[in-house]
Amino acid sequence: SSRQALEQARVAVEELEDVKAVVRRLEEENAELRRQARHAEKEQRGLCSRAEGLQEERLLAEGQRLRDQIQAQAARTASLEVSSGTVATVGGAGGCV
Numbered sequence: 001s002s003r004q005a006l007e008q009a010r011v012a013v014e015e016l017e018d019v020k021a022v023v024r025r026l027e028e029e030n031a032e033l034r035r036q037a038r039h040a041e042k043e044q045r046g047l048c049s050r051a052e053g054l055q056e057e058r059l060l061a062e063g064q065r066l067r068d069q070i071q072a073q074a075a076r077t078a079s080l081e082v083s084s085g086t087v088a089t090v091g092g093a094g095g096c097v
Helices: 002-084
Strands: none
Touching: none
């Protein structure tokens, strides 16, 4: 009986050690996942910032392209007016309304 109690105690101690090992492994895994999550959040913030910068650059480039188109159209209109002898009026075909 005491031998059986000792055996049960030994088994319980082994099971407790196994559980402790599982807990340690889960804590390590949890710490690693938290580290990965922090890294992913930092990377996401960087990508968002970069995306905002690219969006701003794209808008600036689009604005410049439109200004260039307007200037080219104004130059064509002025050239046509000079060659035909007409004078441009505000709000006419050659300007922006």
